[in-house]
Amino acid sequence: MSTFLRPRVPDVQNADSAWAICPFCGPHKQCLPPDVLEPYATRLGHISGHRRVARGDYLYRAGDAFTHLHAIRSGDVKTSRVSADGEEQIIGFNMTGDLLGVDAIHDGRHRCNAIALEQSEICTLSFTPLQELFLFMPRLLQHFLQLMAAEIARQQNAIILLGNTRTEQRVAAFVISLASRYLALGYSPTRFRMRMSREEMGCYLGMTNESISRALSNFRRQGVLNVDYRDLEILDIAALRAAAAGLV
Amino acid sequence: MSTFLRPRVPDVQNADSAWAICPFCGPHKQCLPPDVLEPYATRLGHISGHRRVARGDYLYRAGDAFTHLHAIRSGDVKTSRVSADGEEQIIGFNMTGDLLGVDAIHDGRHRCNAIALEQSEICTLSFTPLQELFLFMPRLLQHFLQLMAAEIARQQNAIILLGNTRTEQRVAAFVISLASRYLALGYSPTRFRMRMSREEMGCYLGMTNESISRALSNFRRQGVLNVDYRDLEILDIAALRAAAAGLV
DNA sequence: CGAATGTTTGAAGGTGATCAAATGGGGTGG
DNA sequence: CCACCCCATTTGATCACCTTCAAACATTCG
Numbered sequence: 100m101s102t103f104l105r106p107r108v109p110d111v112q113n114a115d116s117a118w119a120i121c122p123f124c125g126p127h128k129q130c131l132p133p134d135v136l137e138p139y140a141t142r143l144g145h146i147s148g149h150r151r152v153a154r155g156d157y158l159y160r161a162g163d164a165f166t167h168l169h170a171i172r173s174g175d176v177k178t179s180r181v182s183a184d185g186e187e188q189i190i191g192f193n194m195t196g197d198l199l200g201v202d203a204i205h206d207g208r209h210r211c212n213a214i215a216l217e218q219s220e221i222c223t224l225s226f227t228p229l230q231e232l233f234l235f236m237p238r239l240l241q242h243f244l245q246l247m248a249a250e251i252a253r254q255q256n257a258i259i260l261l262g263n264t265r266t267e268q269r270v271a272a273f274v275i276s277l278a279s280r281y282l283a284l285g286y287s288p289t290r291f292r293m294r295m296s297r298e299e300m301g302c303y304l305g306m307t308n309e310s311i312s313r314a315l316s317n318f319r320r321q322g323v324l325n326v327d328y329r330d331l332e333i334l335d336i337a338a339l340r341a342a343a344a345g346l347v
Numbered sequence: 348m349s350t351f352l353r354p355r356v357p358d359v360q361n362a363d364s365a366w367a368i369c370p371f372c373g374p375h376k377q378c379l380p381p382d383v384l385e386p387y388a389t390r391l392g393h394i395s396g397h398r399r400v401a402r403g404d405y406l407y408r409a410g411d412a413f414t415h416l417h418a419i420r421s422g423d424v425k426t427s428r429v430s431a432d433g434e435e436q437i438i439g440f441n442m443t444g445d446l447l448g449v450d451a452i453h454d455g456r457h458r459c460n461a462i463a464l465e466q467s468e469i470c471t472l473s474f475t476p477l478q479e480l481f482l483f484m485p486r487l488l489q490h491f492l493q494l495m496a497a498e499i500a501r502q503q504n505a506i507i508l509l510g511n512t513r514t515e516q517r518v519a520a521f522v523i524s525l526a527s528r529y530l531a532l533g534y535s536p537t538r539f540r541m542r543m544s545r546e547e548m549g550c551y552l553g554m555t556n557e558s559i560s561r562a563l564s565n566f567r568r569q570g571v572l573n574v575d576y577r578d579l580e581i582l583d584i585a586a587l588r589a590a591a592a593g594l595v
Numbered sequence: 596c597g598a599a600t601g602t603t604t605g606a607a608g609g610t611g612a613t614c615a616a617a618t619g620g621g622g623t624g625g
Numbered sequence: 626c627c628a629c630c631c632c633a634t635t636t637g638a639t640c641a642c643c644t645t646c647a648a649a650c651a652t653t654c655g
Binding site for chain 1: 434436449453481552
């Protein structure tokens with residue numbers, strides 16, 4: 100990286116609140132390595148806020164002017180768009196550590212709704228001052244670019260999933276995706292509660308809630324999963340992986 | 348924007364070659380407004396190169412180390428990934444003005460293949476020096492962020508298309524997408540040649556080449572399109588839009 | 596505790612995939 | 626420049642998969 104522009108952030112302690120360092124994912128710090136985060140914490144704290152949202156609340160709506168990025172500190176959120184005929188179409192599910200709203204950088208207007216699936220804590224980041232911080236903090240900028248690129252890569256996976264797989268394969272891949280994200284957050288990857296309805300899963304995966312239900316039931320009959328409504332346990336991860344790879 | 352970091356680029360004429368200003372899309376300049384581009388041209392020129400590729404050539408391969416971004420100066424390119432079972436899965440089609448490879452910023456390694464659909468002219472942009480330029484050129488950075496966000500938005504459209512539409516609707520939307528991109532490039536939006544095979548279209552749209560062919564034939568029978576192999580003419584844009592909106 | 600919503604399972608029907616074959620272009624080598 | 630061959634495209638027939646419609650049951654939240 101360039102040596103001529105080194106962060107000139109004062110090395111001030113800022114321990115008054117955990118919220119102050121939340122903009123890049125708070126306690127888990129998975130978005131930004133601690134050694135990078137530390138000197139930025141103070142400045143980032145100045146441009147961030149936080150809110151609590153209840154199940155069903157909107158973080159932002161399609162059409163809203165884009166002013167802030169939204170980071171999930173805890174909880175689960177879905178992002179969706181509403182088509183011309185008024186039907187909701189889910190773009191993705193997000194959980195602790197995810198950063199929402201970057202797509203709105205394009206034209207300064209949100210094109211998605213972000214809706215809480217349960218009570219959640221949200222950090223808001225004012226984007227204009229963040230952009231100015233980038234000029235002082237090359238590693239912060241680099242990190243942000245990597246974040247956006249990771250989002251693109253994730254969406255590529257979704258495109259492949261939707262275009263080139265059958266229902267059971269798709270559901271298996273989705274369950275594995277959830278498991279690996281819970282693992283990354285330090286939760287059990289084999290037992291967790293799915294926060295979205297079958298309807299919402301189906302909307303995201305391009306199938307009906309009935310097909311989702313049937314696929315999960317099939318996996319249960321095969322001894323691969325233990326499904327009790329939204330509680331899920333992975334019994335045979337190898338078989339699940341095989342199903343996700345299309346080896347049926 | 349910040350006033351303390353204004354571009355300090357020497358105002359040097361740099362007219363020796365059109366290639367020198369190619370990094371952000373050359374003659375069409377659609378990526379960067381001329382008044383922004385002008386002062387950057389010299390510096391950008393220093394970090395850019397160019398190549399000519401023939402039909403079937405790889406711009407880069409999945410697994411390659413990421414060093415350069417690739418901008419299409421002319422021609423058409425497809426990006427794809429190869430699944431575990433060795434099948435090609437097309438992520439997108441790109442044409443003049445598109446910037447490829449941003450997804451590799453995530454971990455410094457390309458995850459896609461980029462393959463020329465026909466003879467093309469490609470600009471290469473060394474990413475490390477570009478990152479340093481960002482620190483001097485806030486508007487260039489802002490523009491780049493907008494570019495990446497636009498890519499995310501485009502992929503969201505693809506996800507919706509794949510998940511929530513039927514074949515005819517999907518094909519109609521694809522044709523409209525091609526038309527609007529040709530329009531933006533100054534070409535006829537109603538008569539153009541499709542650069543990809545039915546097979547490749549199908550792979551991208553999550554259907555078989557036969558289904559693509561049938562959908563196009565149906566539109567021809569209805570007087571909506573004139574299809575002659577890869578040559579396409581839009582006869583009834585209103586009907587096509589209606590089909591793309593799912594109003595069948 | 597009751598109503599509304601979410602989930603499971605069944606049966607029937609439609610859409611798109613698969614298999615197959617004929618036709619037409621385009622690229623390559625002579 | 627032409628002819629050939631390979632491959633893309635079109636069209637048809639059959640079939641599997643998933644959707645649709647329907648009903649029973651569980652859960653959650655007021």
